[in-house]
Amino acid sequence: MRCRLTKTNKTPKETRITRIDIYLDHLDILRYYKARFQIEFVFHNAKQYTGLCDCQATSEAKLNFHFNASLAALNLLRLEDRQQAVEVAGRNVISI
Structure with a gap:
């Protein structure tokens, strides 16, 4: 396409x-x-x-590990951010 x-x-x-x-x-x-x-x-x-481009390794296995670790760290950061947003939203609710 x-x-x-x-x-x-x-x-x-x-x-x-x-x-x-x-x-x-x-x-x-x-x-x-x-x-x-x-x-x-x-x-x-x-x-x-998460430093995706900061690896200086030349081995394919080491580069794969670095890329996977960087993207996994990004996923964990996004998960933590979403959990904190839910917790903050829960505290801001005013019940009458």
Whole structure:
């Protein structure tokens, strides 16, 4: 599938997605874009917060271990963040 993303200056929020595959449903294209940006967001956070690109090893096994450890640490951070958000939300509830 090949798509072209065009941002226009006519309106600030307008984005056009041009598709090459005319047989692909437009909802599938939107799902693919959403998944793509979620994947990019995961790698961005892993690079920024868990040192995904900081490994200096050259062995494939060591690199695999580092990448897996970095992404696992990111998952644990996200889990901890969600648990803290639930706990804080529970404390802010006022019952009358």
